[in-house]
Amino acid sequence: MSSFITPIIQINEACKYNNCILGYGHFNSIHTGHIRYLKRAKDINNILLVAVLKDPQFQGVIFTQEERAESIAQLGIANAIVLLPDNNLEKAVNIINPRELILGKEYENSNINNINTTVKNLKAKNKAIYFHAGEINYANTELLTISEDNLKKEREKEFLKALKRQNISCENLIETSKRIKNTKLIVIGDSIVDQYASCEALGMSAEAPVIVVKELEQKNFVGGAAIVASHITRLGSECEFISVIGSDEPGKWIHKELKKNSVKPNLFIDKNRPTTFKKRYIVENQKLFRVSRLEDHMIDKETTKKILDYVYKASLNANGIVISDFVYGIITGELLKGITKFANESGIKLYGDLQCSSQIGDISRMEDFTLICPNEREARISIQNKDIGLEELCRILISKTKCENLIMKLGANGFIVYSHQKGESPRVQAFPALSVNPVDVSGAGDTLLSIMAAGLSSGSKIMDVAALACCGSAIAVDTMGNNPIEIEKIIDKAIKIFNK
Known part of the structure; x- marks a missing residue:
């Protein structure tokens, strides 16, 4: 020793x-x-x-x-x-x-x-x-003290140690990736069009202390819960997507892109709200600011009932339901309560994520789920405590939500899996962030949720699926924009780490 x-x-x-x-x-x-x-x-x-x-x-x-x-x-x-x-x-x-x-x-x-x-x-x-x-910090400063190459090697070593502790082999991951293709999921949540505007920086305005840029090129990406559905189909699973859009061009674009991604879209039109549209201005790889066009009032009772009725019918042949809530008014209390009650009575797995970086939301609304995936800030807001340790924070949130499993997302520090499935001892495992200098972190959580939902719905072990999610999230943040990722790319990354 x-x-x-x-x-x-x-x-x-x-x-x-x-x-x-x-x-x-x-x-x-x-x-x-x-x-x-x-x-x-x-x-x-x-x-x-x-x-x-x-x-x-x-x-x-x-x-x-x-x-x-x-x-x-x-x-x-x-x-x-x-x-x-x-x-x-x-x-x-x-x-x-x-x-x-x-x-x-x-x-x-x-x-x-x-x-x-x-x-x-x-x-x-x-x-x-x-x-x-x-x-408690929500950012990482390791690159100030260690080179990118060395930090990457350290993270990969941590990843392999995690797999060793959980007795996960490369063959286990390959088999888990194959099983994912046998699942059918329903995703419910916000439809968002994410537009990236590439700009050239011209300098400071002489009239006021304002940065002046020249817009060069634009590109739209599927965002919100719609990208979660797109990730799931790219993994090889079947997926139906249920959401609300406006009677506008962004809504039509989302519908068309979902079909391209082999997602079955069921989009309810609300003429009183636009399809959520976010525009990010970037210079090279640096984001300057974001402008959002949205309405975040709750959908009405009539639309809520239509969604619930459709979910009941569509779920008859589904392995799981994913609720991806960006807190723009789609996931009402009545809708969440109805889906949760139906899923638990029908034995359908429920997966939930909340993204409230610029909104007000509460992850603890998602009770009796198979898995919830908050980040640390969201968890602390939910239980109104900024001082307790990370382990105690997770224990309180698990108790409060009565979830079977919890993934605590820690940004540049990776994530921690807490599993308490029936008939098994509680298990905890930390996984590192394999990407040490990410280009765009906006897609990491969506990728993780997609892989976890598809993997757990296929009957795979949670730690095996989490290892794939760790690799998938690293791929997601290495490109600008939120792009669906094939399961083959994810398993290739895992194999490369095993073979180093």
């Missing part, structure tokens, strides 16, 4: 770190939340000792104590990792005598006697106790 950069020691060797800050936890399947916590501890005291709890006393820990300690050691953040023989924090603190103790925010109001007694004793000795989840 001493071969790691950070030594892994027994409790009787830990007393030499008595000026340390002591961290404590299970650290099951290392992810961004753990790294934030450890970095925060290191900021407080440069000598960091991490105590890793003994092998599982509850179902959620799927790796041995030594495996979990090795994962922390490989991060190179702590000065040493100590293996606790009996999970007794009070005993460990008495032996180590740390200068500070740092615990996750979830322990701040803990009823665990062992922890409460330890905190009380340390306070009596005027020792500092911190309850912290680490600094």
Whole structure:
């Protein structure tokens, strides 16, 4: 065990770190939340000792104590990792005598006697106790300290480690990709036309502090829930798409493009609203700003009933229903409630995603789903808590929504899969973002949702499907605009990583 950069020691060797800050936890399947916590501890005291709890006393820990300690050691953040023989924090603190103790925010109001007694004793000795989840950032700064090539190699190593932990082989991924083609899905959500206007920067206006650009070329892309449907058919699955459009040219264009992408479109026309149209102005690969033409009022009850009636009929032969909500008024409370009730009674899998970067939405409306895919900001808005750790955040959201599985999207830090399917122990696995310098991140979440829905509906294991989604999302962000991706490209990327 001493071969790691950070030594892994027994409790009787830990007393030499008595000026340390002591961290404590299970650290099951290392992810961004753990790294934030450890970095925060290191900021407080440069000598960091991490105590890793003994092998599982509850179902959620799927790796041995030594495996979990090795994962922390490989991060190179702590000065040493100590293996606790009996999970007794009070005993460990008495032996180590740390200068500070740092615990996750979830322990701040803990009823665990062992922890409460330890905190009380340390306070009596005027020792500092911190309850912290680490600094929460929604961006990544790694390219400031490491080259793009080296960062890419590190991410690919992380990907292969994740697959090894989940016993996923290249053959597993190939078989999963084949099964995807045997599914039929229904996608419900917003229709959006995304237009990209390529411009030449001319400089600053002499009249006012305004950037002046010359528009050179335009290109339209299918967007919103419509691109989710297009991704699904490009993967090889069948897909029907249900949405509302305006009586206008963008609506007609969406309808035509969906047919080109082999999607069966069922678009209800609302003459009181335009088809949502977003125009992005870009200079080379840099986006300057976006202009949106939309109406975000809720669709009326008559349209809601028509959609529900169609969903009931179309779902008879479907393997799953995907709800992709961009919060522009298509997914009303009545529609969501009706679809959820019908799907659960019929045994149809439900997949949900919410995108509210410039709108107000709540992912927790999606209850009793097979899978929900929020990003961290959306999750924190939903439970109104900006301080708790990532793991606790996910646990609360899973409990609140009663979902079977959750994927927490972390942008440049990849995503974490939380799986709690019936008859199985809870499982957690982090996957890295394989693209280290993306061109356009707008399609990553749509690609992930599409692959996860198609894969889980085919009966494949969630971690196998998540590995494909990790590769697919990396492909999606390496080109400008949201383009449907063939399953063959995704499996080719996975094979290349395996063969390096």
